[in-house]
Amino acid sequence: MAYEDSNIFAKILRGEIPCDKVYEDEFALAFRDINPQASVHTLVIPKGAYVSFDDFAAKASDAEIGGFSRAVQIVASREGVTDSGYRLIANHGKHSFQEVPHFHVHILGGEPLPGLIARP
């Protein structure tokens, strides 16, 4: 799937749509999910144009991958869930029901989380 820069997270990155920003650096932007599924539900997205984790892991530079991974850890810490625990989710493609075709990691926590997956 080719990257389309009309997706909503590309618009957030360009500042065309507001977000509840938690963190930003050279590699990543983090903001709270518009439809939270737990008391902490924050999204971390790379600055680069990647459709999904699969695309990112295949094409991003080592610096981007390393910087993004560090950003996820920093955001979890800022959201106060490091000690209590958190779950990372990265949906890729049709079977995962990925909605937004710009790679993002969900950080979920702030309370005990339900089972790993729910059937649609």
Ligand code: DGP
């Ligand atoms: P996924 O299914 O993994 O593609 O999750 C996309 C998430 O993005 C979903 O939890 C809702 C969230 N989302 C969609 N549009 C917006 C938006 O405009 N702002 C914010 N903050 N989150 C959004």
